[in-house]
Amino acid sequence: MTKSNRKTVNAGFVLFFLPVFLWLFLLVVLPHLELLRLSFSGSGRAGDTGFTLKNYAAFFKEPIYWLTFVRTAMYSILVTFLVIAIALPVAFYITKLARVKTVGFLMVMLMVPFWVSELIRVYGWIILLRESGVLNKLFVSLGLFKEPIELLYNDATMIMGLVYTSMLFMIVPVIGVMEDLDDSLIEAAYDLGAGRLAIWRTIIIPHCMPGIVSGGIIVFMLVLGSYLTPNLMGGKNSLWFTEQIYNQIILYFNWNQGAAFGFLLLVLSSLIIWVLLKLTRQSLKEVVK
Amino acid sequence: MQTALSVKNLTKKFNAFTAVDNISFDVEEGKFFSILGPSGCGKTTLLRMIAGFYTQTDGRIEFRGQDMTNFAPNKRPVNLVFQSLALFPMMNVFENIAFGLRRRGEKSVDITRKVNDLLERVGLPDSGKKQVNQLSGGQKQRIAIARCLVLEPTVLLLDEPLGALDAKLREHMKVELKKLQLQVGTTFVYITHDQSEAMVMSDQVAVMNAGHFEQVGTPQELYHHPSSSFVAQFVGSNNKFHVALRKDDHGIFTARYANGKDFSVLPTPEISEGEAWDLFVRPEAMVINPAETAAGYNVMHVEVKAILFDGGNSRLLVCPEGSTDELVVALPQTKQFDHIKANDSIRIGWDPSKSVCYKRADWKLYDEE
Numbered sequence: 001m002t003k004s005n006r007k008t009v010n011a012g013f014v015l016f017f018l019p020v021f022l023w024l025f026l027l028v029v030l031p032h033l034e035l036l037r038l039s040f041s042g043s044g045r046a047g048d049t050g051f052t053l054k055n056y057a058a059f060f061k062e063p064i065y066w067l068t069f070v071r072t073a074m075y076s077i078l079v080t081f082l083v084i085a086i087a088l089p090v091a092f093y094i095t096k097l098a099r100v101k102t103v104g105f106l107m108v109m110l111m112v113p114f115w116v117s118e119l120i121r122v123y124g125w126i127i128l129l130r131e132s133g134v135l136n137k138l139f140v141s142l143g144l145f146k147e148p149i150e151l152l153y154n155d156a157t158m159i160m161g162l163v164y165t166s167m168l169f170m171i172v173p174v175i176g177v178m179e180d181l182d183d184s185l186i187e188a189a190y191d192l193g194a195g196r197l198a199i200w201r202t203i204i205i206p207h208c209m210p211g212i213v214s215g216g217i218i219v220f221m222l223v224l225g226s227y228l229t230p231n232l233m234g235g236k237n238s239l240w241f242t243e244q245i246y247n248q249i250i251l252y253f254n255w256n257q258g259a260a261f262g263f264l265l266l267v268l269s270s271l272i273i274w275v276l277l278k279l280t281r282q283s284l285k286e287v288v289k
Numbered sequence: 290m291q292t293a294l295s296v297k298n299l300t301k302k303f304n305a306f307t308a309v310d311n312i313s314f315d316v317e318e319g320k321f322f323s324i325l326g327p328s329g330c331g332k333t334t335l336l337r338m339i340a341g342f343y344t345q346t347d348g349r350i351e352f353r354g355q356d357m358t359n360f361a362p363n364k365r366p367v368n369l370v371f372q373s374l375a376l377f378p379m380m381n382v383f384e385n386i387a388f389g390l391r392r393r394g395e396k397s398v399d400i401t402r403k404v405n406d407l408l409e410r411v412g413l414p415d416s417g418k419k420q421v422n423q424l425s426g427g428q429k430q431r432i433a434i435a436r437c438l439v440l441e442p443t444v445l446l447l448d449e450p451l452g453a454l455d456a457k458l459r460e461h462m463k464v465e466l467k468k469l470q471l472q473v474g475t476t477f478v479y480i481t482h483d484q485s486e487a488m489v490m491s492d493q494v495a496v497m498n499a500g501h502f503e504q505v506g507t508p509q510e511l512y513h514h515p516s517s518s519f520v521a522q523f524v525g526s527n528n529k530f531h532v533a534l535r536k537d538d539h540g541i542f543t544a545r546y547a548n549g550k551d552f553s554v555l556p557t558p559e560i561s562e563g564e565a566w567d568l569f570v571r572p573e574a575m576v577i578n579p580a581e582t583a584a585g586y587n588v589m590h591v592e593v594k595a596i597l598f599d600g601g602n603s604r605l606l607v608c609p610e611g612s613t614d615e616l617v618v619a620l621p622q623t624k625q626f627d628h629i630k631a632n633d634s635i636r637i638g639w640d641p642s643k644s645v646c647y648k649r650a651d652w653k654l655y656d657e658e
Contacts, residue, residue, distance in 0.1 A: 188375035191340060192389035192440065193363045202388070206379040 039259035055260035065244060069264070072241040073272060075155070076223040079162045083219050084212055086163070087170040092204065094171075095178045096186075114168055122232045125161055126152060153235035161233040162223050169222060170215035177211035178204075213282045217273055224269050241265060291318045291353065293476040294339070294367075294444045299348035301334050308334040310500035311348070316444065316478060316493070321470050323479045323487035326497030327523070332480050335497075336446055339478070340369045352443045363392075368437035369446040373453070374429050376421045382408075382432055383417035389440040403439055411435045411469070426454050427462060434466075438473060447479045451486060463489050484524050488512070496520045518647035521569045528575070528616045530568040534560060534646065544568050544646065548611030552587040553641045565649040570639050572604055573619040577626055579638035586638035591616065593633045605629065607637065 039056070042049045059065045094106050113121060128134050129151040136148040151157060181204065189199045205212070230240035245265070248258035277284060294316040301309040308331040316322040326332045337343045339350055341362035349358045352366050368389075377385050386404045395403075408414050411431040416424070424432065430450060437445055451459045451466075467490045470477050481487050487494045488508040495505040496519070504516040515521035522529060532544035534554070542554045544566065552568065554560065579586050591607040594615070603620040618637055620626055629635060 182373060182375065184371045184373050184375040185377060187342060187362070188369070188371055189377070189388070190362045191342075191369045192436065193392040194388070195363060195392075198392055203377065203379070 035259040035262060038256050039263050041256055043254060043256050055257050056264065058257060059261065059264055065261070068239050068244055069241045069268065071239070072224060073268070075159065075162075076220050077272070077276075079159055079166065079223045080216050080220045082159070082163050083166055083170045084216065087167060087174050087215065088200075088205070088208070088212075091171055091174040091178050091208075095175055095181075096183065110168055110171060113164075118165060118228050121165065122161065122229055125157075125164075125233060129157060152233060153238075155234065155238050158230050158234035158238050161229045162226065165226070165229055166219040166222050169218045170212075173211040173215040173218075174208055175211075177208045181207045209280070209282060213277065213280065216276075220273065221269060224265070292316065292351075293318045293320075293353060294322075294478065295351040295354070296335075296339065297349040297351070299335070299338060299350065300346045301331075301338055301343060302346045307500050309338065309345075312500075312502055313348075314495060314502065314505060316476055318476055319474045320492045321467065321477045321479065321490055323481060323491040323494045324497055325481055325484055325487040325494050325524070328482055330497045331500040332482075332497050333448060336369070336448055336478070336480050339444070340367060340446055341365050366443040367446060368440055368442040369448060370433050370437055370450045372448045372450065374433040374450065376429055376433055376436070378421050380421075381417065382413075382419050382421065382424070385421065385432060386436045386439050388436065393440075407435045407439045410472070427458050427465075430454070430462060431465075431469075434469065438475060442475065444476045444478055447477060449481050449483075451481075451483075459486075466490060488524070494524075496523060498523070515569075515645060518567050518569075518649065521567075521645055521647060525571065526617060527569045527571055530570070530614070531649070532566050532568045532646070533564045534562050534566045536562050542646075546589075546609070546612070547614070548609055550589055550609075550611075552644070553585070554644065554646050555641050557646070560646050563648070566646055567649050568644055568646050570644045572617045574639045574643035575616075575618045575637050576639060577605070577618060577620070577629070578636050585641060587641060587644075588636055588638035591618075591635060591637055593629060593631055593635060595631055596620065596629070607635070 040051055040053070042052050042054070059069075094103055098106055116124075126133070130136070131148045131150050131152075133151070135151065136145065139145040140148055185203055185207070186199055189203045194202065225242060227240070227242040227246065230238060231243060234240065241261070242265075245258050245261045248254045248261060292315045296315075297313050299309055299312045300307065310331075312335060324332045324335065334343060338345050341360060341364075345358065349356060351357065357365055377388065380388070383404055386407060387400045390400045390403060404417065405414070408417060411434065413428060413431060413435075416428070416432075421429065421432075433450065434445070434447075451462050454462060463486055470490070479487070479490065488511075491508060493505060494508055494511055496503045496511060498519050504511060504520045506514075511520060511524045515524060521527055530544070530546050530552075532546050532552070535543050535545060537543065540556070542556055542560060543551045544554045545551050546568075554568065560566070576586070579588060590610045592610065593605055594608050595606040597604045597606055597617075597620075601622060603622055605618045605620050607616050607618055608614065609616065616637075620629075
């Protein structure tokens with residue numbers, strides 16, 4: 001009886017997880033194994049084959065490569081913190097201050113932009129910000145600008161675009177944890193003499209830390225690996241590391257170099273997250289719980 | 290004696306609904322003052338106005354004679370122990386108690402000394418390093434109070450802090466809380482719907498109903514000399530008779546009960562002839578089978594419906610002849626009445642001086658929580 005029961009459970013389990021396993025194995029593990037192999041082998045041109053570390057060495061030897069990575073990582077961290085700074089008050093308003101009726105409306109307002117593809121959203125920004133764009137026309141006609149100014153293709157605009165693109169991925173987890181925050185904790189802190197800032201610092205942010213960290217990881221990874229927004233909104237000097245990978249594979253047909261860059265991106269970004277978790281004394285276990 | 294808290298003509302309206310209606314009272318330094326009322330009577334609104342979380346529609350709040358009506362909660366010399374206790378789960382016990390002191394920017398040496406001193410006083414000297422979720426219900430209670438007391442507030446407000454505890458612990462904490470208050474000497478303002486909590490602990494009790502105070506007095510005064518029908522019924526248990534008052538030629542009042550029986554009533558300034566009156570007799574004022582010689586007793590025949598055994602608090606549920614009312618009579622556990630069984634017919638009587646009479650008031654019996 002128990003034995004046959006166990007068998008059916010196992011069959012159900014296998015049936016249920018087979019697609020997941022196949023998906024993970026065929027689309028994630030297998031290509032990565034191939035990329036890993038490629039990253040450790042020569043380009044094949046002029047007898048350049050066999051195991052080599054030169055693809056990885058190139059990253060550290062050429063300043064343009066590792067500087068691009070440092071720049072990308074720094075900007076990604078900056079974007080993550082900007083997103084946290086904006087998401088916290090927004091989530092607080094939605095969970096604690098807004099009336100029940102308006103909460104649904106506000107959530108829809110947050111989601112709607114994400115029903116549109118990233119490409120369209122970025123073109124939306126371009127239409128708004130370009131030299132002949134909506135904002136420029138408005139400001140010139142109001143007399144604020146003497147002549148149209150190029151608002152696109154600089155780092156600030158690119159950061160703004162990245163913040164906008166990744167905002168939802170922070171707000172949703174933060175709302176999740178903030179809903180559990182007992183209002184009386186905030187009132188108790190207020191009653192015991194805490195001001196606004198102290199309440200945020202000692203009660204709200206510590207309580208929301210799991211949501212902030214999981215949102216932070218998602219946002220950081222998304223931004224670090226994003227291609228469209230930095231490419232379309234950033235200027236000639238705002239090179240993103242993903243563009244280096246794209247260039248290696250598509251422009252130079254150097255799959256081996258591109259694969260090495262891809263793995264470096266994976267390893268280094270994981271390293272950064274690990275360091276940040278250690279610095280904020282959060283454990284991944286707590287976050288994914 | 291100095292006045293710690295003085296509330297003057299305090300009113301709070303939520304749109305058309307008046308939650309607190311022109312309430313004034315003073316609490317003397319070092320007293321245990323309770324506000325007792327059914328749920329929805331406005332007592333929590335009153336408390337939140339004193340703490341500063343609600344802005345009053347009208348009126349003034351003074352602490353030690355200083356007007357603080359429009360001060361924010363973090364600027365008032367008053368602390369609130371929340372119903373949910375609201376201990377900070379992100380901090381350990383020590384940090385919970387130190388929270389207020391840190392906000393004041395006190396030196397860390399002083400903080401350590403004060404917190405440890407207070408942990409000692411509430412009987413949890415080695416719990417500083419514990420996490421909040423490692424504490425038992427009673428311990429959490431004490432930490433929540435310690436967290437407020439460490440700030441040496443002029444008034445400590447308590448919002449039904451025993452509500453979440455189980456019955457046994459609640460009985461224990463009542464005594465603990467009273468002892469703690471006597472020991473620290475801080476003025477306590479305690480909110481509750483449980484009349485037993487209010488009576489056991491308080492020096493003064495205010496009975497609140499529908500936004501106003503019905504009566505303010507010592508527990509004994511409320512119990513023996515209730516000033517209204519509401520107080521008579523809300524404080525302690527009481528038997529209510531619907532009666533019509535008649536005055537005879539000698540000016541002596543009698544109360545005519547539904548079954549046609551007349552009870553004598555002591556004349557008080559408040560009573561007058563009329564139909565709609567309530568006569569109240571406490572269960573313990575009723576005597577089972579009074580001696581025939583007991584002069585002046587109101588006596589009637591009743592049928593025993595059930596024996597409600599509860600140790601020293603045992604009672605009989607009885608039904609007067611010719612009526613469907615249910616009365617509760619104290620049943621002393623002295624073996625004297627052990628022969629009484631359900632469906633027995635017995636006599637009960639009471640001294641007219643132990644009954645009170647009020648005009649029938651139209652207030653709703655509150656929902657039992």
